[in-house]
Amino acid sequence: MIGKLSSKEGVVNVLVSWLPLEDNWYARILDENLTILSLYETGDILLANHIKLENFVIKNILKLSAIYCYCGNSLSTKAYGLAHDQIRKCLFDMNYDKSDIVFNTNSAQLCSECDANFDRVNLPEDFKKNLKKDLKKLKKDFFYRVYDFVQTKPKISIVIATIFALFINILSNYLYEIIMGRANLPIFLVSPFVVIWNYFT
Ligand SMILES: [Zn+2]
Incomplete structure (x- = not known):
């Protein structure tokens, strides 16, 4: 080469x-x-x-x-x-x-x-x-940078993974409440979709 x-x-x-x-x-x-x-x-x-x-x-x-x-x-x-x-x-x-x-x-x-x-x-x-x-x-590659981070900083990785899991849990519960009609979507989540919908229709 x-x-x-x-x-x-x-x-x-x-x-x-x-x-x-x-x-x-x-x-x-x-x-x-x-x-x-x-x-x-x-x-x-x-x-x-x-x-x-x-x-x-x-x-x-x-x-x-x-x-x-x-x-x-x-x-x-x-x-x-x-x-x-x-x-x-x-x-x-x-x-x-x-x-x-x-x-x-x-x-x-x-x-x-x-x-x-x-x-x-x-x-x-x-x-x-x-x-x-x-x-x-x-x-x-991103995957291997994360892999290296977990290997070199295992304690910080556990804290980050725990926070992320909690966030996903809260988010999924909130989405469930929205689907069941017991909560409304926040406007900041809805507005981008409204803008896109208006743009294409
Ligand atoms: Zn040098």
């Missing part, structure tokens, strides 16, 4: 492969406009954690675009210096252990150190702002 990262100055080719890379890295800059991304092992890690493979590819394309701008409109191995060993859920976490990719594939951010690094170079206007906005869009 081949993708292209375009800019005014040129095009960067991104090769995506399932094959292992040298030294078991998952991404390599091959020359100033060619890079390769491997899903060998990383693909299995992502799928086991319900993370979409396309999010991983998009995140790395965003990372490459940041590197491209940082290095003066080319890809350079000097960009490896941007990476840090600490896990900060940052776009430039080293992820020396491949399993760490689960921490910065979805909703990655720029840590304060990386943010400061990018302040030292000339970037296109709003580049950082747009980069952060695009990173935030990389999320798990």
Whole structure:
């Protein structure tokens, strides 16, 4: 699979492969406009954690675009210096252990150190702002976000589920009273249907 990262100055080719890379890295800059991304092992890690493979590819394309701008409109191995060993859920976490990719594939951010690094170079206007906005869009599916929330915050989940069950119970009792003619529908529930009915008749 081949993708292209375009800019005014040129095009960067991104090769995506399932094959292992040298030294078991998952991404390599091959020359100033060619890079390769491997899903060998990383693909299995992502799928086991319900993370979409396309999010991983998009995140790395965003990372490459940041590197491209940082290095003066080319890809350079000097960009490896941007990476840090600490896990900060940052776009430039080293992820020396491949399993760490689960921490910065979805909703990655720029840590304060990386943010400061990018302040030292000339970037296109709003580049950082747009980069952060695009990173935030990389999320798990709603179902798996709820699944993760329940797993990490079981007590809060029980409270929310209890409140929700009570609300459904009250609502269903109220609807039953309306059906039996012992209560009226509140006007704020009726009015949207009246407007729609008037619009189509
Ligand atoms: Zn960072």
